[in-house]
Amino acid sequence: MPSQKHRRLLPLMxxxxxxxxxxxSAPTSSPPAAAPQEPSxxxxxxxxxxxxxxxxxxxxHVGAFSGVVRVAKDGDVLFEQAYGLAxxxxxxxxxxxxxxxxxxxxxxxxxxxxxxxxxxxxLSLQDPIAKYLPGILPPEIGSKIRIAHLLTHTSxxxxxxxxxxxxxxxxxxxDDLRHLxxxxxESEPGTGWAYSNAGYLLLGAVVENVSGEDFHDYLRRHVxxxxxxxxxxxxxxxxxxxxxxxxxxxxxxxxxxRLVSVYxxxxxxxxxxxxxxSATDLHRFAQALLKGRLLRPETVREMLxxxxxxxxxxxxxxxxxxxxxxxxxxxxxxxxxxxxxxxxRLDQGYVFVALSNTDTGGRxxxxxxxxxxxxxxxxxx
Numbered sequence: 001m002p003s004q005k006h007r008r009l010l011p012l013m014x015x016x017x018x019x020x021x022x023x024x025s026a027p028t029s030s031p032p033a034a035a036p037q038e039p040s041x042x043x044x045x046x047x048x049x050x051x052x053x054x055x056x057x058x059x060x061h062v063g064a065f066s067g068v069v070r071v072a073k074d075g076d077v078l079f080e081q082a083y084g085l086a087x088x089x090x091x092x093x094x095x096x097x098x099x100x101x102x103x104x105x106x107x108x109x110x111x112x113x114x115x116x117x118x119x120x121x122x123l124s125l126q127d128p129i130a131k132y133l134p135g136i137l138p139p140e141i142g143s144k145i146r147i148a149h150l151l152t153h154t155s156x157x158x159x160x161x162x163x164x165x166x167x168x169x170x171x172x173x174x175d176d177l178r179h180l181x182x183x184x185x186e187s188e189p190g191t192g193w194a195y196s197n198a199g200y201l202l203l204g205a206v207v208e209n210v211s212g213e214d215f216h217d218y219l220r221r222h223v224x225x226x227x228x229x230x231x232x233x234x235x236x237x238x239x240x241x242x243x244x245x246x247x248x249x250x251x252x253x254x255x256x257x258r259l260v261s262v263y264x265x266x267x268x269x270x271x272x273x274x275x276x277x278s279a280t281d282l283h284r285f286a287q288a289l290l291k292g293r294l295l296r297p298e299t300v301r302e303m304l305x306x307x308x309x310x311x312x313x314x315x316x317x318x319x320x321x322x323x324x325x326x327x328x329x330x331x332x333x334x335x336x337x338x339x340x341x342x343x344x345r346l347d348q349g350y351v352f353v354a355l356s357n358t359d360t361g362g363r364x365x366x367x368x369x370x371x372x373x374x375x376x377x378x379x380x381x
Contacts, residue, residue: 044071044078044079044369044372044373048372048373049071049078049079051372052069052071052079052365052368052369052372053079053081055365055368056069056081056083056365056368057083059083059361059364059365060083060084063358064358064360064361064364065083065084065356065358065361065364065365066083066084066085066086066094066245066248066356066357066358066361067082067083067084067094067098067100067245067354067355067356067357067358067361067362067365068080068081068082068083068094068096068098068100068278068279068353068354068355069081069083069279069353069354069355069365069369070096070279070280070282070283070351070352070353070354071350071351071352071353071369072283072350072351072353073348073349073350073351074287074349075287077283080096080279081096082094082095082096082098086098086243086244086245086246086357087245087246088246088248094245094357095243096278096279096280097231097243097278097279097280098243098244098245098278099231099232099241099243099244099245099276099277099278099281100244100245100276100277100278100338100340100355100356100357101237101245101247101269101274101275101276101333101337101338101340101357102269102273102274102275102276102277102282102333102338102340102355103273103274103333103334103335103338103340104197104272104273104331104332104333104334105273105275105277105282105331105332105333105340105341105342106269106271106272106273106274106275106333107200107271107272107273107318107331108285108318108319108330108331108342109219109223109224109275109285110200110203110204110207110271110272110318111151111203111303111317111318111319112223112289112294112295112303112318113203113207113211113215113218113219113222113223114147114151114203114206114207114317114318115295115299115302115303115317116222116294116295117206117207117210117211118147118299119295119296119299122210122211123147123206123210124147125146125147125148125151125317126146126147126148127146127147128142128143128144128145128146129142129145129146129147129150129202129206130142130143130145132205132206132209132210133202133205133206133209135181136177136180136181136202136205137180137181137183137202138181138182138183138184141157141183141184141185144185144188144189145157145189146189146190147203147206148307148310148317149189149190149199149310150196150199150200150202150203151199151203151317151318152193152307152310152312152315152316152317153193153194153195153196153199153312153315154189154190154191154192154193154194154307154310154311154312155189155196155199156185156186156187156188156189156190156191156192156194157180157183157185157186157196157198157199158186158194158196158198159194159195159196159197159198172268172270173201173204173215173268173269173270173271173272174205174270176198176201177201177202177205180198180201180202183198190309190310190311191311192311193311193312193314193315197272197273198272200271200272200273201270201271201272203271204270204271204272205271207271215270215271216233216234219232219234219275220233222294223285223294224281226288226293226294227281227284227285227287227288227289227293227294228284228288229277229281229282229284229285230280230281231243231276231277231278231280231281232275232276232277232278232281233275233276233277234268234269234270234274234275234276235268235269235276236267236268237267237268240276244276245355245357246337246357247335247336247337247338247357248260248337248357248358249336249337249358249359250358250359273333278355279353279355282342282351282353282355283351283353285342286330286342286344286351287351289303290344290346290349302316302317303316303317303318303319304316304319304321304329304346306321316329318331319331320332322343327345327346327347328343328344328345328346329343329344329346330342330343330344330352332362332363334359334362334363336359337357337358337359338356338357339356339358339359339360339361339362339363340354340355340356340362341353341354341362341363341365341366343366352366352369354366354369
């Protein structure tokens with residue numbers, strides 16, 4: 001999940017509502033702010049799913065959740081409910097098919113694109129990034145970093161500075177690439193793990209250079225359409241299509257807190273995240289990936305496997321790995337005004353989706369699913 005310093009990749013904030021206390025405080029019984037515990041192979045019973053619904057209802061009542069929760073097994077939806085408002089002024093209720101800003105969940109789509117090109121023999125994961133993007137990084141760095149390093153966050157690049165970028169036109173993710181020309185390594189590639197949005201911007205540029213297609217067009221033609229993700233896309237946040245949620249974050253002000261929108265200006269998602277999709281889209285993506293409609297089965301296994309040889313034991317190629325058994329995979333996506341989770345139980349075909357346009361709602365919902373489905377994971381993940 002991106003840290004607070006990575007907000008430049010996401011739309012900026014502008015206040016929309018007045019100040020009032022306690023608008024988005026979670027109930028005192030809510031789980032602590034930590035990584036969600038993962039569900040085990042146990043099936044959630046109808047009674048447990050009703051309990052899940054009551055819990056998310058309680059979060060919605062106090063303003064801690066607004067979004068969609070889906071629990072599915074293979075193609076069957078066992079639970080799906082929409083909660084709260086997708087937009088507050090004017091008030092527009094959330095629907096089960098509402099799109100949400102996925103934040104870093106979109107890294108999974110970028111990884112699929114890269115692996116598709118590798119399957120076609122158009123690139124190798126062992127190739128240095130300088131082979132495809134000469135001049136983007138200093139030569140001594142570009143020759144060391146391989147595509148596999150970028151996919152696993154082991155490039156040693158680190159991430160962007162905390163200072164906002166002074167781009168005149170932030171509409172395109174490509175504008176941020178120029179900030180990498182003076183990059184320095186924080187560690188040697190393959191020697192350590194550090195989350196890197198910068199690395200995924202480079203992967204997006206590789207996809208464009210190798211495929212000859214615009215990155216957004218590539219995702220639409222080769223990921224979204226084959227997976228049946230009919231409402232997914234990257235949209236300018238000042239021109240969002242209908243039935244798309246606006247993200248809201250809590251901001252302190254005199255006398256309490258207020259909700260502010262994080263959407264302003266022409267910012268648009270890209271290879272590091274910020275894609276929009278619905279819970280249905282993510283369910284279909286998970287099915288398409290596991291059923292071999294996006295990648296060959298052997299490539300999917302590689303994607304979903306840990307890479308200890310790169311010092312990445314809990315992250316595959318664009319995929320987070322959870323639980324002691326490694327059977328739970330997916331990705332989280334979070335930033336001010338967006339908090340989302342896609343989790344897949346590989347050995348039984350269960351899919352868990354929690355999408356929220358609040359700061360912590362998705363995490364609270366996915367943790368409740370885990371609590372109902374299984375005892376806490378012993379390793380705390």
